[in-house]
Amino acid sequence: MPKNLLIVESPAKAKTIEKILGPDFEVKSCFGHIRDLEKDDMGIDIKNNYKPRYIVPDEKQKVVSELKSIAKRSKEVWLATDEDREGEAISWHLCEVLGLDPYKTKRIVFHEITKPAIQRAVQQPRTVDMNLVNAQQARRVLDRIVGFELSPVLWRKVSVKNNLSAGRVQSVAVRLIAEREREINAFTAQSSYRVEAIFTAPDAASRQVSFKAEGTRFSRAEDAEKFLNECIGANYKVKDVQVKPTRRTPSAPFTTSTLQQEASRKLGYSVSRTMQLAQKLYESGKITYMRTDSVNLSQTAMDDIQGAITKSYGDKYSKPRQYKTKSSSAQEAHEAIRPTYMAATSIDDAETRRLYELIWKRTMASQMADAELEKTIAKIEVSTNKAELTASGEVLKFEGFLKVYREDVDDEEAGDGDPSASSGQDAILPPLRPGQILSFKEMKAIERFSRPLPRYTEASLVKKLEELGIGRPSTYAPTISTIQKRGYVERRDKEGMQRNYNVFTLSDDKISKKVETENTGAEKAKLFPTDLGLVVTDFLKLHFDDIMDYQFTARIEGEFDEVANGKMRWNEMIDDFYNPFKKDVENTIETAQRISGEREVGTDPQSGKPLIARMGRYGPMVQIGTSDDEDKPRYAKLKANQSIETISLDEALALFQLPKTLGEFEGQEVSIGVGRFGPYVKWGDSFVSIPKGEEPLEIELERAVELINQKQVADAPIGQFQGQPVTKGKGRFGPFIKYGDLYINVPRAYNFDNLSQSDINELVEKKLDKEANRYIQQWPAEKISIENGRWGAFIRFGKKMLKLGRKEGGEKFAPEELSTISLDEVKKMIEQQVPGAFAKKAAAKKAPAKKAATKKTAAKKAKK
Numbered sequence: 001m002p003k004n005l006l007i008v009e010s011p012a013k014a015k016t017i018e019k020i021l022g023p024d025f026e027v028k029s030c031f032g033h034i035r036d037l038e039k040d041d042m043g044i045d046i047k048n049n050y051k052p053r054y055i056v057p058d059e060k061q062k063v064v065s066e067l068k069s070i071a072k073r074s075k076e077v078w079l080a081t082d083e084d085r086e087g088e089a090i091s092w093h094l095c096e097v098l099g100l101d102p103y104k105t106k107r108i109v110f111h112e113i114t115k116p117a118i119q120r121a122v123q124q125p126r127t128v129d130m131n132l133v134n135a136q137q138a139r140r141v142l143d144r145i146v147g148f149e150l151s152p153v154l155w156r157k158v159s160v161k162n163n164l165s166a167g168r169v170q171s172v173a174v175r176l177i178a179e180r181e182r183e184i185n186a187f188t189a190q191s192s193y194r195v196e197a198i199f200t201a202p203d204a205a206s207r208q209v210s211f212k213a214e215g216t217r218f219s220r221a222e223d224a225e226k227f228l229n230e231c232i233g234a235n236y237k238v239k240d241v242q243v244k245p246t247r248r249t250p251s252a253p254f255t256t257s258t259l260q261q262e263a264s265r266k267l268g269y270s271v272s273r274t275m276q277l278a279q280k281l282y283e284s285g286k287i288t289y290m291r292t293d294s295v296n297l298s299q300t301a302m303d304d305i306q307g308a309i310t311k312s313y314g315d316k317y318s319k320p321r322q323y324k325t326k327s328s329s330a331q332e333a334h335e336a337i338r339p340t341y342m343a344a345t346s347i348d349d350a351e352t353r354r355l356y357e358l359i360w361k362r363t364m365a366s367q368m369a370d371a372e373l374e375k376t377i378a379k380i381e382v383s384t385n386k387a388e389l390t391a392s393g394e395v396l397k398f399e400g401f402l403k404v405y406r407e408d409v410d411d412e413e414a415g416d417g418d419p420s421a422s423s424g425q426d427a428i429l430p431p432l433r434p435g436q437i438l439s440f441k442e443m444k445a446i447e448r449f450s451r452p453l454p455r456y457t458e459a460s461l462v463k464k465l466e467e468l469g470i471g472r473p474s475t476y477a478p479t480i481s482t483i484q485k486r487g488y489v490e491r492r493d494k495e496g497m498q499r500n501y502n503v504f505t506l507s508d509d510k511i512s513k514k515v516e517t518e519n520t521g522a523e524k525a526k527l528f529p530t531d532l533g534l535v536v537t538d539f540l541k542l543h544f545d546d547i548m549d550y551q552f553t554a555r556i557e558g559e560f561d562e563v564a565n566g567k568m569r570w571n572e573m574i575d576d577f578y579n580p581f582k583k584d585v586e587n588t589i590e591t592a593q594r595i596s597g598e599r600e601v602g603t604d605p606q607s608g609k610p611l612i613a614r615m616g617r618y619g620p621m622v623q624i625g626t627s628d629d630e631d632k633p634r635y636a637k638l639k640a641n642q643s644i645e646t647i648s649l650d651e652a653l654a655l656f657q658l659p660k661t662l663g664e665f666e667g668q669e670v671s672i673g674v675g676r677f678g679p680y681v682k683w684g685d686s687f688v689s690i691p692k693g694e695e696p697l698e699i700e701l702e703r704a705v706e707l708i709n710q711k712q713v714a715d716a717p718i719g720q721f722q723g724q725p726v727t728k729g730k731g732r733f734g735p736f737i738k739y740g741d742l743y744i745n746v747p748r749a750y751n752f753d754n755l756s757q758s759d760i761n762e763l764v765e766k767k768l769d770k771e772a773n774r775y776i777q778q779w780p781a782e783k784i785s786i787e788n789g790r791w792g793a794f795i796r797f798g799k800k801m802l803k804l805g806r807k808e809g810g811e812k813f814a815p816e817e818l819s820t821i822s823l824d825e826v827k828k829m830i831e832q833q834v835p836g837a838f839a840k841k842a843a844a845k846k847a848p849a850k851k852a853a854t855k856k857t858a859a860k861k862a863k864k
Contacts, residue, residue, distance in 0.1 A: 005074035007067065007094055009081050012283040013113065017080070020118045028070060030081075034060050035093045037140065039791045040803060042148045046578070049571045050141055056097065058790075064097055071098050076106065078125070083109035084291050085139075085564065086474055088132035095128060102128040112340045113285040135564035142556070142574055143168055146547065149585045150540075156589065158539060159596040160532060161617040165486060169471050169479050171540055172553050174488045176464060177456055178529040178537045185646055187452035192217045193224035193504075197389055197443040199236065199380070203430040210441065211429050213380050213391035221502060224445035225513075227387070228506040231443055234384040238436040242377045246394070247370040250401040252295040252323040253336035253363050256473035257466045259290070262362070264459030265408035267354055268525070270491070271458040275477045277355045278337070286347055287359055288338050291473040293466075295323040295336045297366075305367045308342035313403060319369040338363040361405040368401035378432045393429035447501040455526035458491065469554035488533030496522030531620040531644045535597035543588040546581070602649035611652055613644040620644050622652045637674050654697070662701040670704050672696050677732065683708050719760040726760050728752070739764050742771070776818050777826075784826060786818055793818055797830050797837070805829040 003026045008014050011029040018027040035054040037043030045051040056064050071077050077100055081087035087109075095102040106125035110117040146168045154164035195215035200208045218224040254262070256275075263274040278290035297305070302320055309318045323336075339360050347356050373394045380389040396402070456464065462476045471479055483489045496519040503514045529537070541548045556577070562568035598614040601622065609625040616635070620643070625633035636655035638647065659673035659682070668684035679696035681688040681704045688704075688711040690696055717725035721739055728737045728746075735746045737760065744767045746752050750759055776786040776793060785796045786804070793815070795802040805828070806812055813821065830837050 002073060002075040004076050004078055005067075005070050006078045006080050009087065009090060010279075010283050012280070016113050016283065016285050017118060020113075020115050021122070025078075026070065026074065028067060030067060030090065030094060031060070031063055033086075033090055033093065034064055034097060037144055042144055044141055044144060050574045050578070052137065052141055054093070054096075067094070068098060071100075078122075079105060079107045079128070080109070080121070082291070083111065083289060084474055085132045085136040088129055089136040089140075091128050092130070092133040102130065111335050112288040113282065114340050131566040132564050134570040135560050138563050138570040138573055139560055141570075142577060145574070145578060146581075149582070150544070150547070153543075153585060153588055153592075154536060154539070157592050157594050158536060159594055159615050159617070160535075160619070164532075164536065166536070166540060166547075167479075167482065168547060168553065168556070169465075169475060170483050170486070170488075171537070172470055172548060172550060173461065173465060173479055174483050174529065174533050175537050175541065175548055176461065177483075177489055177527050178534050180453060180455060181529050181534075182645075184452045184455065189449040189451065190219075191447050191449050191501075192219050193221065193445040193502075194448055195224065195227060195389075195443065195445050197236070197380075198441040199391075199438040200441060201430045201432060201436070201438055208439070209430050211391055211393070211427060213378070213389040215387060215389045218445065221447070221504075225504050225511065227385075228443060228445055228504055228511050230385040230387075231382055231506055232384070232509050232511075234382045234440075236389075236438045236440050237381050237383070238378055238432050238434055238438065239381040239388065240379040241432050241434055244375045244377075245397075246373045246375050248373065248400075248402070249370050250321075250365040250368060250405070251362065251407050253297060253338055253366045254359060255293050255295060255325075255336060256291050257293070257462045257476060259337055259359070260462050260476065261459035262408065263355060263358060264457055266358060269355070270525075271462060271477045271480050274355065277352045280349075281347075281352050281356055281359075284349075285340060286344070286352070286356055287340060288335050290337055292335065292337060293473050294325050294334060296325065296334060297322070297338065298335055301335070301338055302367060304342045305338075305363060309364060309368055313368075316398075317368050317400065317403065320367055323366070336363075365401040365405035368404065369398070371396065371400040371402045372398040376429050376432070378429065380438065391429060391432075393427050395428055442505060442507040444506070445504040447503065449499070449501070449520070451520075455523060455528065457526060461527060468550050469557055470550065472557065472560075483533075487530055488536060490528045490530055491525060492528060493525065494521065494523040494528075496520055531597060531615060531638070534643075534645065535595060535615050538597065539592075539595045543592055544581075544584055546584075597644050599644055601647060601652050604653070611649065613638070613647055613652065615644070622647070622655055624656065637678075657697060660697070662699075662704055665701070665705050665708065670701060670708070672699055672704070681707050686711070718755060719757050721760060721764045726764070728755065737763060739767075742767055776815070777821070779823055779826075782823065784823070784830070786821070786826065795826060795829060797834065800834065802830060802833050805832065 004024055006017065006021065006025050006027045007030050008017060008027060009030060009032055011031070014027040014029045018025065021027065035056055038053045038055050043053045043055075045053065077098065079091040079094055081090040081094075091105075091107055092102055094100070095105055105127065107128050108121040108125050110121040147165060150166035151164060154166060158164055194217050197213050197215070198210055199213060200210050203209045215227070218227065251258075259278065260271045260274050263269040264271070269277070275290065278287065281287045282290050302322075306318050306320060337359055339356070342360070342364070345357075345360060347353055374397055375394045376392065378391045380391060381387075382389065454460075458480050461480065465471045465476065465479075484491060498517050499520045500515050500517055503516055505512050505514065537548075546552045559568060559573050563570045563573060596614040596616075598612055601611045601613050603609070604611050604624045607624060609629065611622060611624050612626070613620070613622045615621070618637070620638040621635055622638065623633045623635045625631060627633065634656060636652075636658070638644070638655070642651065658679075659671050661669060661671045663670055665683060669682075671682045672690075673680055673682055674696060675687075677689070678692075679690040679694075681690060681699070683704075686708070688707045690699065690707065714729060715727050718728050718737070719726045724740060726737055726739050728735070730736070731743070733745060735752045737744050737746060737755070742764075744763050746755070746763065750763070774787050776788060778785040783798045786793055787796055789801075793804055793813075795804055804813060804818070827838060
C-alpha cells in the first residue's frame, strides 16, 4: 500500500520524525535548497518584472530525481520544511520541481520535534504561504542584484587584484566594524585619579574586617596629591548609613541573537558554531526552533517549566512570566528557544551538551522569582576637610533565579576601563552605624585611563545589527561568515602593551609616590577591519550612500516584512530600489576615480622621496617614490598586523630591510625576502615559504638551512606515474600532488600523509580525464578557448573568464554547436564584454618599437 511522502530539509530531522509518524509515512530529506538562481545574467530577467530564472544545481540532481521517483509512487506528498521564510521558499521550490500545486499540497509546520507537536501539525495542515515565499524571493533577488551590479564596479575602481564583491547587509556590517576601528584609532586616553581608602571595622562576630570606600575623582595628579595631604592626621566617622532592598529580575528566554551573544560570552563560541550546534539540537528533538526573534513561551511550555522549578527548588522559587518581544517586526517563529522537555537537565552528546545546558538554565531562570538583595550605602566623613567617602555593599537575601543562572555582559557594559573596578556585584560591608569612628589603614589615589569603546565581537555585532533593524535571525551567521571569507574583516586577538601609571599612597601620615605598570589594550576574538575592508567601505560610502546607510538598510528589511504580510508586491518593491540604484552604478563606472586608500606616511631619510602606504594589486603595501620619478619606486608588503591607516614611518622603513642576505649553504647564497604570497627563504634558484607566525627579519642562517632541508624532504618524489616522478606539497588551496606541470588537489577522503601508489594513480588519472574534457575548442595562438566549467561552458580569454553569448533568438548554444562555432563569432562575444580587446592589439603591432616601449612603460606606471 502506498505511503505518504513527507519532505523535510535535513536527514537528521527525517530520522527523528519518521520514528514519530510510524508506518504511514516515508520521510525524506531534500538537503536544504534544491534550486538556485542561474549564474548567467544574474539569473534575473530585469525587463520581465524581475522574474527569477531558477535551475537545479548539478549536486542536487540526484536528490531531486530520487524525490520525483518516490513522489510518483506515494499516496500523497506533504511538505514539512522549516517554518521561516527560507523553509517556505524551499517548500514552494519542491512544488515547482515535483509538479505539485502549492495551493493544494499539504504543508505542515511545527516549532519543536516532539510527538504531540508533529501529530498536531499533521492534523492541521495548511498550504504554502506565497507571501512568505515572495518575501524570501525578494531578498534573494535584491541581494543578487546588489552583488552582481556592485562587484564589477569594485573590480574596476579599487586597486586590488582580488575578485572583490559587495553585499547589501554585509557591506553595512563591515562599515560598523570600520567606523568602530577608526574611533579607536582617533581616541586619546585621558587620565584621572580615583581615591580609595581602606578601613577596618568589627563584623557581626566581632572580628575586624577590611572594606573599601571611594572618594571623588581628580583630573590632575596635583589635585589628587593635595587631597591626600589634606587627609593627613584625619579621623573618619560614619556620617550616614542607608539600607535599601533591591531586586534583580531574570532575562527573557533566548532568541537567536541573544543565544549567539551569550554563547559567545560564556562558551567562547563563534556565531556560526552556535548555530551549527543549535541546528543539531533542534533536529534531534532536544530544543525548539533556533531561528526566532520571539521571547514568547507557550502555555504548555510554561506549565512544564513551573513543574521543573517546583520539583527542584520549591514553590517560592517559581514566578510565571510572559515576556513581550521588543521588535515590532518579530514574525514567523512563535516561541523563544527552549528545551522541548524541561525534565532533561542535560544530554549525552558531548558536542552539544554545553549549549543545551545554557539554554536549559536560561529557560528555567526566566520563570523563576526575582533575586532579593539588600544594598548598603555608607557615607564616611573626613574630619580635616569635611570631604565624603562612599562605601557600598550588598547582601543577597534570596537568590531566586540566580540559583540557576546569571547573564554575562559585553565589554562596553562592564565598567569604565578600571581593571580593579567592581565587576557588577558590590562587596559585603560589616555592620556600620552613624557616628561610628573607623580604623584607617591607608588611602590611595590611583591613576586610571579612559578607554574607547571596544571592538566588536561576533556576538556584539549581531546585537548592534539587531538594534539597527538590519538583518533577521536567519541572516546573522551567514553575514558574519561572509565578511570574513571575503577578506574584509578578520577575527583575531590583539596583544596588550605595557603602560605606566602613578599611585599616591597615604599611610602612617606620610605620602609616597610609586610608578606601577599594567598591561592594557589586550583583546581576544575581536573583529578587525582589513585595509581592503576599509578601502572598499570608503568607496561604497562615497558613491552608494543609500546602500551603506543604516536606516535605508533597515527600511528595506521592513519592506521585506511588508511583503511577508501581504501588504506589498515583491517586484514593485524591487523596482523602487533598482531604478535609482542602477543610475548610481552607471554614474560611478563613468565618473569615479580608482581608489587605493593612499596615505603619505613621511619621507625616506636616505632618498628624500615620499613614503606612501596604499592598497596594491596584491594587498596593502608601502612604497618609496612615485611612478613619476626617473627611478622605479621600491615596494614592501605590510605585515599581517599592520594597517595603511596606522603604520608609522619607522615601521614602514623597517619593511625595506628585505631582501636580506644571510650567508651561504652548499655553495649557494641564502637570503630572506618577501613576495606576493608572503615571506620566503631563497637558496640559489629555490624558494622556501617561511611558516606563518615567524618574523622573517628574526630568521638567521641556521633556521633558514633547517627550512631548506625540510623543503628538500617534502619535495622528494612520493611515487611515479608512467615513469615520471610525483611529488606532494601544501599550497594556498590546500594539499596537492604535482605530476609534470599538473597540480592536483588531494581531497580529504585521501590520507595525504600516507598516499599509496594506487591513490596516486587514481588522482592523476582523474585529473587527466578532467583535463581531456575541459576544452570544447581551443585557439592557443589567440589565447582563447571554450571550456567546460562548474556552472556550464564559458570563454577563457587570456586570464579572463567570460560569458558565452546567446543565439539571435535568445536561446543558449547547445554543446554540439559550441564544438563547431567559429573563432570570429567567439571574438564578437569577447568584444561585447571587453570593448576594444582586439583593436588594442592591432594598434600595438603597428606602433613603432620605441613608442610601443614608451606606452608599455607608461601603462606600468599607471597601474602602480
